[in-house]
Amino acid sequence: MRIAVISTSQVPSNTANSIQVLKVCQAYKQIGHEVLLIIPGNKKYEWEEIKSNYGVTEKFEIRWIKSVKKLHRYDFAIFSIIYARKWKADLIHTWTHQVALFLNWIKKTYLLELHELPTGNFGPKLFKAIIKSSNKKRFLPITQTLAKRYENEFQFKFSPGEIVISPDGVDIERYGNKQTPSEIRKKIGIKDNFSAVYTGHLYAGRGMNLMVELASLLPEIQFVWVGGRDNDVAYWRNIIIDRNLNNIMIVGFVKNELIPLYQMAGDILLMPYEKSITGSSGGNTVDFCSPMKMFEYLASGRPIISSDIPVFHEVLNSANAIFCDSEDSLCWRDAVLQIYNHPTIAKSLSVQAKLDAQGYSWINRCKNGLADF
Known part of the structure; x- marks a missing residue:
C-alpha cells in the first residue's frame, strides 16, 4: 500500500512530535508499505542528516512544501493533499485537522492522530465538522483517557471500528x-x-x-x-x-x-x-x-x-x-x-x-x- 504521511512538524528538529512522525514513517516502511512524508518547509535536507538526527534506518521519500504562516496551514493542507493524490496514495496518515477536513470533502480514507484536545476559536469547530462526516476514517488517540476526554468534550461516542488507542512506541x-x-x-x-x-x-x-x-x-x-x-x-x-x-x-x-x-x-x-x-x-x-x-x-x-x-x-x-x-x-x-x-x-x-x-x-x-x- 502507498501511504502518505502528512504532518506540520518541523523536520529536522528535536521536538517529540517530529520524532514520532519519523518513527511512524519508518514503521510503515518496515512492514512493507511505500511511504511519502509531506511536511512544511522551504529547504530540502539530506537523508543522512535525517537518519542521524532521528535514529531511523529505513529510507523513505520526504517532500517539503512551502506554507504561509498567516494562512494557518490551510494552504499546506491543500497542497499536501494535491501532492499525495499525484503520488497515488492509497491512504493518508495525518496529525493535522485541516488535512482531515479536506479529506472528508473529497472522500479520501485517512487515519487521524489525536494527541491533545483542539484549542482556539476554530479548533473545536473543525473537529466537530470532522466527526460529523461519513467519510471513512480512523482516529488514533494516544491514550484511553484522551479518547474519553474527546467524547466528553464533544458529546459523542467513537464507534468501535473508527478508533484504535495508539500510545507512543519504541524501536x-x-x-x-x-x-x-x-x-x-x-x-x-x-x-x-x-x-x-x-x-x-x-x-x-x-x-x-x-x-x-x-x-x-x-x-x-x-x-x-x-x-x-x-x-x-x-x-x-x-x-x-x-x-x-x-x-x-x-x-x-x-x-x-x-x-x-x-x-x-x-x-x-x-x-x-x-x-x-x-x-x-x-x-x-x-x-x-x-x-x-x-x-x-x-x-x-x-x-x-x-x-x-x-x-x-x-x-x-x-x-x-x-x-x-x-x-x-x-x-x-x-x-x-x-x-x-x-x-x-x-x-x-x-x-x-x-x-x-x-x-x-x-x-x-x-x-x-x-x-x-
Whole structure:
C-alpha cells in the first residue's frame, strides 16, 4: 500500500512530535508499505542528516512544501493533499485537522492522530465538522483517557471500528545491547558510578527541581541528564554550580541514534513529571500524555521510577516501575535507595519492563492502526 504521511512538524528538529512522525514513517516502511512524508518547509535536507538526527534506518521519500504562516496551514493542507493524490496514495496518515477536513470533502480514507484536545476559536469547530462526516476514517488517540476526554468534550461516542488507542512506541531493535550499565558508561565516556539517568527536555513540568533536590539528598548517586535546548542546559548548569552539586552530569542534546546507549547506561531511569506537563508544542498535557521516554525506558530493561500520574498507569504498573508523588523528594530518595540496596528488586523490575516493552513497538502500533481498516 502507498501511504502518505502528512504532518506540520518541523523536520529536522528535536521536538517529540517530529520524532514520532519519523518513527511512524519508518514503521510503515518496515512492514512493507511505500511511504511519502509531506511536511512544511522551504529547504530540502539530506537523508543522512535525517537518519542521524532521528535514529531511523529505513529510507523513505520526504517532500517539503512551502506554507504561509498567516494562512494557518490551510494552504499546506491543500497542497499536501494535491501532492499525495499525484503520488497515488492509497491512504493518508495525518496529525493535522485541516488535512482531515479536506479529506472528508473529497472522500479520501485517512487515519487521524489525536494527541491533545483542539484549542482556539476554530479548533473545536473543525473537529466537530470532522466527526460529523461519513467519510471513512480512523482516529488514533494516544491514550484511553484522551479518547474519553474527546467524547466528553464533544458529546459523542467513537464507534468501535473508527478508533484504535495508539500510545507512543519504541524501536525495540535498538535496545538489544547486552552490556551492563557499567560497560556502557565506559563505552560512552561517563564516569563509572551507580547512575540514575533522565533523558528528555529540561523545560517546565519535567521535574528538574526535584532531581536537583534528589541529587543533594543522595551525594553517593550519580545523576545523568541527557537532552535539552542550549538555553535550558545553561540555566540548569548554573543552578547546579550555585548549589555546589558535584553529582549531576548534564550531557545536553545528543542525536536520537545515541539515546538508547545513554538510557541503558543507567542503573535507574527517572520520569519525574510534575502535575503540570508542558509539551514541546506548549500546553498542559498531564492528564492524557503518552511520553516516548516511557516506552524507551521499558525497552532499556532498567528499573524505572516514575511520578504517580494517573494516565501513566495505562502502561506502567507496580511490576515494572516504582511510583512516587512528584512533590515528595523523600519518596524519590527512598525509591532510589531501594533499588540501590536491593539488586533482586532491581532485577525484577528490569525483567518485567523489558517484557512489557514488546507490546509497544512502532511496528505493532502501525499494524494495529491498519488492522481491519
